[in-house]
Amino acid sequence: MSEFSESENEDIIEEAWSVGRPALIPDKSRERYQNRKFLKSGATKKGVNTDEKSLLAYFVIRNEKLKAPGSLWAEYSMLKSTIFLHESIDISKFSMLIAFLKKKNVGYQPKKASVFTVEEIIKFLLEAPDDKFLVHKVGMMFGVAGACRREELYNLKIEDIEESDRIMIRSFVIINEPNEKVDHMDIQGVPE
Numbered sequence: 338m339s340e341f342s343e344s345e346n347e348d349i350i351e352e353a354w355s356v357g358r359p360a361l362i363p364d365k366s367r368e369r370y371q372n373r374k375f376l377k378s379g380a381t382k383k384g385v386n387t388d389e390k391s392l393l394a395y396f397v398i399r400n401e402k403l404k405a406p407g408s409l410w411a412e413y414s415m416l417k418s419t420i421f422l423h424e425s426i427d428i429s430k431f432s433m434l435i436a437f438l439k440k441k442n443v444g445y446q447p448k449k450a451s452v453f454t455v456e457e458i459i460k461f462l463l464e465a466p467d468d469k470f471l472v473h474k475v476g477m478m479f480g481v482a483g484a485c486r487r488e489e490l491y492n493l494k495i496e497d498i499e500e501s502d503r504i505m506i507r508s509f510v511i512i513n514e515p516n517e518k519v520d521h522m523d524i525q526g527v528p529e
Contacts, residue, residue: 361422387424389431392416396437406442413438 396409403409417428428434453461458481462474479485479493 358422362418387420387426387428389428389434392428392431393434393437396434400441405447406438406445407447409438409441 396413399412400409403412413428413434420426420428458477461470462477465474467474476490480490485493
């Protein structure tokens with residue numbers, strides 16, 4: 338015999354559902370997902386159906402602005418998650434939309450990003466003039482030695498840097514999010 342009545346069980350399930358549903362979208366992406374242009378365009382709010390025809394029209398228009406097919410696929414992925422979450426519509430079953438995205442992807446060769454070699458990094462750190470490139474050197478050291486993410490470098494403040502020793506060691510703390518772990522990193526300088 339259950340300790341809750343049927344209506345209490347339904348309330349508990351409904352509350353758990355309302356908490357669990359938003360968890361389907363990653364925290365970092367939630368704002369981006371919820372602010373997609375398709376949703377902002379009002380297509381889902383003004384009585385226009387979220388159907389294959391309207392989504393295909395949306396992607397044809399977006400294709401004019403987004404040149405890389407990978408960008409279309411990224412936007413499709415975000416919309417797929419958002420629409421499924423809010424409207425329980427699985428747009429992955431829209432065969433004409435998928436065919437359109439695949440057709441736009443034919444023959445596309447993504448550009449390979451340039452990557453510095455270890456020798457190039459060392460040469461830059463030792464030979465580039467400090468009066469011009471000091472900020473770049475510090476950013477490179479934090480990024481490479483500390484394996485910092487782009488947003489961690491962007492959010493780094495002077496107050497985050499603690500000088501332990503004038504010549505040899507510089508430490509700083511990266512606090513990613515309020516509930517996440519705190520990373521410590523030491524950068525050892527080359528004594529002059």
